[in-house]
Amino acid sequence: MSRKRNITKYQLAQRQAVENELKNIAPLSAEHLRLLSNQGFIDYYLRMAELFPTREEAYECLEHHFKRIFRKRKFADIRSLLRLIKKMY
Numbered sequence: 001m002s003r004k005r006n007i008t009k010y011q012l013a014q015r016q017a018v019e020n021e022l023k024n025i026a027p028l029s030a031e032h033l034r035l036l037s038n039q040g041f042i043d044y045y046l047r048m049a050e051l052f053p054t055r056e057e058a059y060e061c062l063e064h065h066f067k068r069i070f071r072k073r074k075f076a077d078i079r080s081l082l083r084l085i086k087k088m089y
Helices: 009-023 030-036 038-049 057-072 078-088
Strands: none
Touching: 030 038, 030 057, 038 057, 038 078, 057 078
């Protein structure tokens, strides 16, 4: 059985401020959600792999765009992506 804390007026005000901040964050678009998903990233990679001289170049280009949009890489390197692809298929 969990014990409830007494919440002060200050804490209630802070909670409301945090909830308001979260409410003001716009939802991600369908394109963002697709790229964030493993399957969406893999789909883009497989399409791009046919359009570049090497798969590594296609992967790095996709990671570049991912990082530009989300400010971080999706995978550490191409080997991480290939392990996931092997696991999924």
